[in-house]
Structures are given as C-alpha cells and as structure tokens.
Amino acid sequence: MFIRIERGSSSPVSRQIAEQIRAQCLSGALAPGEPLPSVRQLARELAVNVNTVFRVYEQMAADKLIEMRHGDGTYVLPRGPARENSRLLAAQREQYELEFNAVIHRGLLLGLELPDLRRLLTAAVAAEKRGAGGESRSRESKSRGAQASEKTATENTP
Secondary structure (H helix, E strand, O other), X not given: OOOOOOOOOOOOHHHHHHHHHHHXXXXXXXXXXXXXXXXXHHHHHHOOOHHHHHHHHHHHHHOOOEEEEOOOEEEEXXXXXXXXXXXXXXXXXXXXXXXXXXXXXXXXXXXXXXXXXXXHHHHHXXXXXXXXXOHHHHHHHHHHHHHHHHHHHHHHOO
C-alpha cells in the first residue's frame, strides 16, 4: 500500500490518508482480505501521530471498507454492491479533478506554460509507475544536503 502525504496541502493529513486508502479499496488496488499495516506501523511510515491513523481506520471501519480485528490486525473488507462502489469511486474521481484543476491553475499563475505542465505531469506519472513518487526528489535533495554538510565538516577539520 502506497500513501503519499502532501505536507503543504490545505487538506488535513487524516483526510489525505483516508481518501487514498478508500480509493485503493474501491479500485481493487487493495484486495478484499488483504491486511493493512498496523496503526503504529503506518503512523511511523508516514511520520504522523498514531491517533491520526487510528481515527482514519475507525472511520473506514464505520464506512465498511475495512475491518479492525482486536489483536489480529486490520483487513480490507469485500466490496459492497457495484453501484455503491461506483458511486464512491465517482466521488473520489470528482474530488481528484477539482484538486488537479487547482494545481493547474496555480501552475499557470506561477507562469508555467503548457509544455512545462505537460513535462511535470509526465515526470510525475513515470515516477509513480517506478514506485518512487515524490520520494526521489526529496532523497536527491537530502543527499545533496548531506554531501554539503560532509564537505563543510571536512573543510573545518584541522
């Protein structure tokens, strides 16, 4: 299961987590019966509070998307009637479209042109298919920062 948190987003972290798990359940990316990470494990992976993940899991259980089994774990429930799933998936896609349009609008306001937007979209899709998502950029900048720190430390050593 892959979840990506946008720290600068106006959408709360709990909503971002819930929407991504919901979309993966409805699209079949998470199969019925598949175990989800424990609350603590997912909180650690996403660097969020344990209570945030717990509240998301509780809400998803109330929505009948997952089942929390005390002492055993959390599992994806079989999907409900096709009509209900398609309605929920359509709502998710509508929300995605609104967010996507907002990002495009922001890019245009920043002076990006259509070729720039197309290049960014193509690169983001390629990164997601590789499984890197936004991690490659953050790892790259961290490694550059670490190299600069090492260089400074070496230069300051007598």
